[in-house]
Amino acid sequence: MDAILSNISIAINEKLFVKNPETSTLGKKIIENSILLIDEIGFENFTFKKLGERIGSNESSIYRYFENKHKLLVYLSSWYWSWMEYRLVFSTNNITNPLEKLIIAIQIVTEKIEDDITTTHIDESILNKIIIQEFTKTLHTKDVDEENREGFFFIYKRVINRIVQMVHEVNPEYPFAKSLVSSIMEGATHQHFLMNHLKTITNCNAEVSPSDFYTHLITTLLKQK
Amino acid sequence: MDAILSNISIAINEKLFVKNPETSTLGKKIIENSILLIDEIGFENFTFKKLGERIGSNESSIYRYFENKHKLLVYLSSWYWSWMEYRLVFSTNNITNPLEKLIIAIQIVTEKIEDDITTTHIDESILNKIIIQEFTKTLHTKDVDEENREGFFFIYKRVINRIVQMVHEVNPEYPFAKSLVSSIMEGATHQHFLMNHLKTITNCNAEVSPSDFYTHLITTLLKQK
DNA sequence: CAAAAACGATAGTATTACTATTAATTATAA
């Protein structure tokens, strides 16, 4: 998988950046270190000035790549969901049994990313932490409708709709496929968050994973009588 | 008996405010108008200065009630969940059938609050809109662990655990009661959010409500063979 | 009616989130 992934270029909506960070070393340093810095200090405390200091560059240079930190976070999220979509398609491609295929898909999108499995400048396990901690903020803004119209969440929605198709193939009668999958996608990161911070309102822990919970949930729900 | 029955009015963690806003007219104006203003311009654009201008008071006067806008949002959220808990206990109190009781509980916590059903200075339907749009931000901060230790999310967790008890009474064998209820609580506001903004990844609309989805989900899941 | 509490007004600070300009460095194409 490593070898194949390193040949895949992940395409991000061009409206999310001023200059494509993948086209220069400085751009790649911005991406790499913004992930690390957001993880360390949290998105609210993250500023372009701090990032500039960290990478030995000037604040104004970072503005030449991203208009503001919100678009940078949407960029990182898009990259993540695009990477997730690749893993999803790759892992389910040749599975013919619909239920088996769906269970693998749920596993892929709900599991914790433990290891750095590629050789790019992006550490996917830390990016996964950021998604758990910060992704919700990309949606919960006053501009969500406008940004949605501009396609900022296109990849995220496409990942969901891929799994919705799999649900239909398992049980065409089930009437809430979209809500089910969107609530699993959101819920999985939420359960990881609760594991980390509010342990008294989740069953997930070292032994029980969000994947266990959601695999059980979806198989029970879609069982046909 | 129920903890809530000993609370005559809605009691909020005292660490959330400097001076209790319920004890003065200015305090009540702050609460009333912060709800309206956050709804109008969004939490990111909301400032104490703007709120002061709106209520004809000085910024510094508002700081005498709340340390910062984050604590104000946590205060409003706590008020909301406390009000929700009251509705929950009131509506399920004398229902003896466990499944019936649980379904009513799910209905209560997932339905859209349409009407202003009380006479206080707080408009619950607009507060409900704020919870849908902004509640997630109370949790997703760098200080979540410290604030959790200080009890900022106590009421929210108590509401969840009340419903967890109801799940246990319906089906003691079900192994993920906490994760199920916390994911419904989070998921319900999320489905409302998607209805408003990302309609292509939800089945919920004018005809199908998040309550329909989650009622169907929980009854199917807890059905015993 | 006196003392305490609350409030409004003003001023001030550090930080954030940018924009603009210019000079130095680096990449590229003729």
Add this chain to the structure above:
DNA sequence: TTATAATTAATAGTAATACTATCGTTTTTG
């Protein structure tokens, strides 16, 4: 190889935010 184009660093500056401090006035209350 050199001209030139693109990129980056450095500096300066602005408006807004998120506060803190002080002080005089008004309101409450004991």
